[in-house]
Amino acid sequence: MTKNKIAINPQSLDNIRQDFVILSQKSANQSPLVYLDNAATTQKPKMVTDTIQAYYQRHNANVHRGSHFLSERATADFEQARTLVKQFIHAHSTREIIWTAGTTSAVNLVANSWGGKFLRKGDIILLSEMEHHANIVPWQLIAQRTGAIIKPIGITEHFKIDMDHYQQLLSEKPRLVAISHVSNTLGTINPVEDMVAMAKQAGAVTFIDGAQAMSHIKVDVQQIDCDFYAFSGHKMFGPTGIGVLYGKEGILNDMPPWQGGGEMIERVNFSHSTYNDLPFKFEAGTPNISGAIGLSAAIGYLRQFDLEQLQQHEQQLFLQVYDHLQQQDKIELYCERENNVGIISFNIIGEHHQDIGTLLDQQGIAVRTGHHCTMPLMTKLGINGTIRLSLSLYNNQEDVSTFIHALDKVIDMLQ
Amino acid sequence: MNYTQCAQQHLDTFASIRGWEGKYRQLMQLGKKLAPLAQEHKQDHNLVKGCESNVWLQVSKNDNGQYRFAVDSNARIVKGLLVIVIAAYNQLTAQQIAQVDIDSYIGQLDLTKHLSPSRNNGIHAIIEQIQQYGR
Numbered sequence: 001m002t003k004n005k006i007a008i009n010p011q012s013l014d015n016i017r018q019d020f021v022i023l024s025q026k027s028a029n030q031s032p033l034v035y036l037d038n039a040a041t042t043q044k045p046k047m048v049t050d051t052i053q054a055y056y057q058r059h060n061a062n063v064h065r066g067s068h069f070l071s072e073r074a075t076a077d078f079e080q081a082r083t084l085v086k087q088f089i090h091a092h093s094t095r096e097i098i099w100t101a102g103t104t105s106a107v108n109l110v111a112n113s114w115g116g117k118f119l120r121k122g123d124i125i126l127l128s129e130m131e132h133h134a135n136i137v138p139w140q141l142i143a144q145r146t147g148a149i150i151k152p153i154g155i156t157e158h159f160k161i162d163m164d165h166y167q168q169l170l171s172e173k174p175r176l177v178a179i180s181h182v183s184n185t186l187g188t189i190n191p192v193e194d195m196v197a198m199a200k201q202a203g204a205v206t207f208i209d210g211a212q213a214m215s216h217i218k219v220d221v222q223q224i225d226c227d228f229y230a231f232s233g234h235k236m237f238g239p240t241g242i243g244v245l246y247g248k249e250g251i252l253n254d255m256p257p258w259q260g261g262g263e264m265i266e267r268v269n270f271s272h273s274t275y276n277d278l279p280f281k282f283e284a285g286t287p288n289i290s291g292a293i294g295l296s297a298a299i300g301y302l303r304q305f306d307l308e309q310l311q312q313h314e315q316q317l318f319l320q321v322y323d324h325l326q327q328q329d330k331i332e333l334y335c336e337r338e339n340n341v342g343i344i345s346f347n348i349i350g351e352h353h354q355d356i357g358t359l360l361d362q363q364g365i366a367v368r369t370g371h372h373c374t375m376p377l378m379t380k381l382g383i384n385g386t387i388r389l390s391l392s393l394y395n396n397q398e399d400v401s402t403f404i405h406a407l408d409k410v411i412d413m414l415q
Numbered sequence: 416m417n418y419t420q421c422a423q424q425h426l427d428t429f430a431s432i433r434g435w436e437g438k439y440r441q442l443m444q445l446g447k448k449l450a451p452l453a454q455e456h457k458q459d460h461n462l463v464k465g466c467e468s469n470v471w472l473q474v475s476k477n478d479n480g481q482y483r484f485a486v487d488s489n490a491r492i493v494k495g496l497l498v499i500v501i502a503a504y505n506q507l508t509a510q511q512i513a514q515v516d517i518d519s520y521i522g523q524l525d526l527t528k529h530l531s532p533s534r535n536n537g538i539h540a541i542i543e544q545i546q547q548y549g550r
Contacts, residue, residue: 029435352490354467355443359492362435370467385467413440414491 019045031364039390051297081296095278102243106230111138121147124174170202182212187343216341238298242291259284314342342391363406421502446494452487466537513549
C-alpha cells in the first residue's frame with residue numbers, strides 16, 4: 001500500500017467514523033443511524049465543517065477585490081482550492097477549473113455557452129439511457145432552442161452501455177456525446193476512456209458527468225481525454241452548493257460567457273464589454289468562497305486515503321450485500337456485480353419501493369427510494385422506481401449486517 | 416374534539432399498540448382489508464398528484480349532503496394511512512369536514528414523528544384535496 005496513507009481496516013474505520021459526527025446519532029425509534037444514501041449526498045468530516053467555520057470566523061472577505069489583508073488571505077485560500085482540484089483530477093492548468101454550484105449548473109453552463117454557440121439545426125447529441133435528469137434536461141432545453149436532436153444510447157440487459165449501439169450512433173457524426181462516468185441508479189462504471197476515444201474519432205465533443213465517480217475512483221481528466229468533466233462537492237464529503245466544471249482550455253476559450261456580472265469582465269462600458277480570462281470568464285458574481293475552501297478540505301481529507309484501498313473496502317461491503325440479495329427469490333436486482341462503485345438498486349417483487357423504504361427507515365436505515373432522477377432508465381427497465389443503497393468510505397461491517405437484518409424483518413412483515 | 420366513530424376506533428386501536436412494528440403491521444392490515452376501488456374509478460382524474468405511489472381518491476355525496484371518500488393506492492403503508500384519514504371525514508357534511516382537526520388526529524396515532532403528512536407520501540396531498548370539500 002501507499003506510504004503515508006491512512007489504512008482502511010476495521011480498526012481504523014472506527015476512527016474514520018469519528019470524523020463524521022453525524023454518524024453517531026440515533027435515527028427513527030432510537031435505532032443507530034445506518035447511512036446508506038451516499039449517492040444522494042455524503043456526510044461531511046469534521047475537517048470540512050471546521051474549515052468552513054474557520055473561514056467565516058477568521059478569514060471572511062470577498063476574493064480578487066480588496067487590497068486588504070483579509071481579502072488577500074481569502075483569495076489565496078480560494079485559489080489554493082482551485083489548485084488542489086486541478087491536482088486531484090490531474091488537469092493541465094487552473095484555467096481549466098471553473099467553480100460552479102454543482103454538476104447540474106456545470107451541465108447548464110456548457111449546454112448554454114458551448115451549445116448555444118456551436119449547436120446547429122439537425123446536430124445530434126448522444127446521451128445514454130442511464131443518464132440522470134441533470135445530464136438530459138439542459139441538453140433538451142438547448143436542443144429546443146437550436147434545433148439539435150437528442151438520441152439515446154441504449155443499455156444492455158447487464159445494465160451497461162450498449163457499445164455496439166454507441167458505435168452505430170457515432171456513424172451519424174454526433175456533435176456531442178454526454179455520458180455519466182458512473183450511473184447514480186445502477187452503480188455501473190462506464191468505460192469513459194474508450195467512449196471518449198471513439199467519440200473523438202467521430203469528431204464529437206465529449207462531456208462526462210462525474211458526480212458519482214469522484215468519491216470512489218481515481219479520476220484523471222487528461223487520461224480520459226474528455227473535453228468537459230463535471231462534479232459536485234457534496235457527493236465527495238464537501239459542502240453543498242459548490243461544484244467544478246473542468247474544460248480543456250482551447251474549447252473554453254472558444255466559448256462565450258454564460259452569466260454576466262462582476263468578476264467575469266475585463267472592461268465594461270455601455271456600448272461594449274470585454275471579458276476576463278479563464279477561468280474567471282465563467283464565474284460571474286461573488287463565488288461560493290466557503291464552498292470552494294470546504295471542497296478543498298474534502299479533497300484534502302480524501303487524499304489521506306489510498307483510493308484503491310478505499311475501493312476495495314467499498315467493494316467488500318458491496319459484494320456482501322449484492323450476494324445476499326441475489327440469493328433471495330423475491331428480490332430483483334438492477335445492477336451488476338462487476339464494475340460497480342457500490343450502488344445497489346433493487347425491488348422486492350410485488351411490493352412498492354416506498355413501503356420498503358419506510359420500513360427500513362423505521363429501523364434507522366437511510367436509503368433512497370423512487371426513480372432517482374432517471375425516469376428514462378425506469379421506463380427502459382419497466383419499473384416506477386427502486387430501493388437504492390449506496391456505500392461510502394465510512395460504512396462498515398455493522399452497517400451491512402444491520403441492513404441485511406432489517407431487510408429480513410421487512411420481508412417478514414410483508415408476508 | 417369529537418371524531419367519527421370509525422376514526423375514534425382507529426385512535427383507540429393505535430393507542431393500545433406499543434412499538435413501531437405493531438403500528439405498521441396494523442396500518443398494512445387496514446390497507447389489506449380495504450375493498451379495492453373499482454377499476455372504473457381508478458382513472459387519471461381521480462389520481463392524486465404529488466405522491467411517490469399511485470393514490471386514487473373518488474368522492475361522492477348523498478342527498479343529505481354527506482360526503483363519501485373512497486381511496487386506493489399501490490403502496491401498502493400509504494393505503495393504510497388513507498383508510499385512517501378518510502375515516503375522519505366519511506359521512507360528514509361540508510360544514511363538519513371544515514371542523515376536523517386532522518393534524519391532531521394524525522398526531523394521536525403516534526406515527527407522526529417519522530411519517531408526518533409530508534408532501535411525498537401522498538397523505539398531505541389527499542388531506543388537502545378532502546379539505547377543499549369543507550366550508
